[in-house]
Amino acid sequence: MADDHPHREYTCRVCGFHYESPTWDGGTGSQDICLCCGTQFGYADTTLDGVWEVRAKWAAAGHPWSHPEYRPPDWEPGAQFVQVPDRWADADVLAHKLSAAPLPTMRTSADPEAERAEVLDRFCRDGRLAYFPATRHEWMIVLEHIASGFEPGVMYRRLEVDEVLKAWHGKPALLLGVLIGNGFIENDNQHYWRT
Ligand SMILES: [Zn+2]
Numbered sequence: 001m002a003d004d005h006p007h008r009e010y011t012c013r014v015c016g017f018h019y020e021s022p023t024w025d026g027g028t029g030s031q032d033i034c035l036c037c038g039t040q041f042g043y044a045d046t047t048l049d050g051v052w053e054v055r056a057k058w059a060a061a062g063h064p065w066s067h068p069e070y071r072p073p074d075w076e077p078g079a080q081f082v083q084v085p086d087r088w089a090d091a092d093v094l095a096h097k098l099s100a101a102p103l104p105t106m107r108t109s110a111d112p113e114a115e116r117a118e119v120l121d122r123f124c125r126d127g128r129l130a131y132f133p134a135t136r137h138e139w140m141i142v143l144e145h146i147a148s149g150f151e152p153g154v155m156y157r158r159l160e161v162d163e164v165l166k167a168w169h170g171k172p173a174l175l176l177g178v179l180i181g182n183g184f185i186e187n188d189n190q191h192y193w194r195t
Pocket residue numbers: 012013014015016017034035036037038039
């Protein structure tokens with residue numbers, strides 16, 4: 001865990017994407033390439049000036065993903081910027097960090113059921129989506145949980161879907177897009193149903 005190894009970093013300094021293995025360890029970058037922003041850990045992200053410059057270029061290009069297949073539907077860079085370590089933040093990142101609560105500490109478990117409970121506990125608060133998950137794996141756990149609020153076999157109208165999703169997040173359309181994009185909900189012109 002990051003707390004046990006203060007010299008290890010688990011997020012991309014440029015974009016804040018979180019990894020299970022260190023991006024930086026004891027002052028050395030892993031040389032892996034960020035799935036999100038495409039930064040190679042240990043080169044342009046070695047200095048603060050470098051991190052800022054790469055981030056600015058990435059922003060100017062419209063925040064493209066180097067591996068678009070990992071990009072969650074309706075992903076927003078701002079939600080991920082809150083995970084950028086403070087020392088690598090610039091004004092834009094700080095604005096996002098200040099407007100959001102800190103992301104809870106990452107933990108992993110070999111027990112899928114315990115992991116599922118832990119992920120839901122980390123990202124959901126009182127039946128609301130409190131934080132946007134950082135990884136696709138976490139997204140899948142959270143989305144499955146949200147989708148379980150719809151009865152199988154029931155055809156819902158859009159207003160009914162929005163009622164359920166509004167309880168989870170202030171932007172139900174965004175959340176619905178994520179659910180449909182990941183195959184948890186299907187729809188035709190009139191109805192929505194759980195897959
Ligand atoms: Zn990155």
